[in-house]
Amino acid sequence: MDHTLHQRLEVTELTEDNLTGALIYGPDDYDIGSVSHLHGSGHGAQVVVDVGEFLRIGAKPVALSVSQLDFMRGIGGDVYAITTLTKDEVQALPEHHD
Numbered sequence: 001m002d003h004t005l006h007q008r009l010e011v012t013e014l015t016e017d018n019l020t021g022a023l024i025y026g027p028d029d030y031d032i033g034s035v036s037h038l039h040g041s042g043h044g045a046q047v048v049v050d051v052g053e054f055l056r057i058g059a060k061p062v063a064l065s066v067s068q069l070d071f072m073r074g075i076g077g078d079v080y081a082i083t084t085l086t087k088d089e090v091q092a093l094p095e096h097h098d
Helices: 087-091
Strands: 023-025 031-039 046-051 060-065 070-073 079-082
Touching: 031 087, 046 087, 060 087
Parallel strands: 023 079
Antiparallel strands: 023 031, 031 046, 046 060, 070 079
């Protein structure tokens, strides 16, 4: 996916309303999971990502720092994020419990 035409979200846009449901892509645009919810907002937020099973059924929630993700808005307006972490690295993280 060519991200050059996509707009990076501003710090003020890193809110639960904007990020919930956003897809997370790893290296080579591999689908890792989707944002379940956030703890906090802005640069200090923790993003809870559901990773795992097909269609997120039986998915495992893991927490990532917002700094590990680069959130963008695509041409169609959808918010998504890319990370340098692989799906295996994210799945190996401990399960997040609220």
